[in-house]
Amino acid sequence: MKENDIVVLTIDITKSNLKSGDLGVIVMCHRNGEAFEVEFVKFNGETISVECLEKQFIRHVSNDEIPHVRLIKVA
Numbered sequence: 001m002k003e004n005d006i007v008v009l010t011i012d013i014t015k016s017n018l019k020s021g022d023l024g025v026i027v028m029c030h031r032n033g034e035a036f037e038v039e040f041v042k043f044n045g046e047t048i049s050v051e052c053l054e055k056q057f058i059r060h061v062s063n064d065e066i067p068h069v070r071l072i073k074v075a
Contacts, residue, residue, distance in 0.1 A: 001026060007038060007058040008065075016040070016049035017072055023061070024051075048072060 001007065009022045018040055027050065028037035034055060040048045 001029070001033060001036060001055065001058070001060065003027065003029060006061050007036075008061055009038075009040075009053075009057065010059055011057050013049070013051060016051065018049060018051070019070070021068065023067065024058070026058075042072065 003026050005026045007024055007026060009018055009024060010020055012019050022040055024038040024040040026036045027039045030036065030052070036053055036055065036058065037050055038053050038058060039050045042048060
């Protein structure tokens with residue numbers, strides 16, 4: 001995985017109102033690809049959260065998947 005890759009979250013992050021399956025973009029790599037800063041945004045471009053995640057909590061998007069939309073309310 002590298003910067004600007006679109007990734008899928010594989011866990012829920014309750015404090016940030018993120019759910020497994022949400023899409024994010026890697027904005028920075030840490031520890032030689034062991035951890036990543038991942039930005040999650042709404043379709044209007046507003047950032048929901050930037051999370052530092054170890055690689056086991058994200059995965060690449062597969063070509064056989066379809067995006068899903070959900071309503072999110074950010075406090």
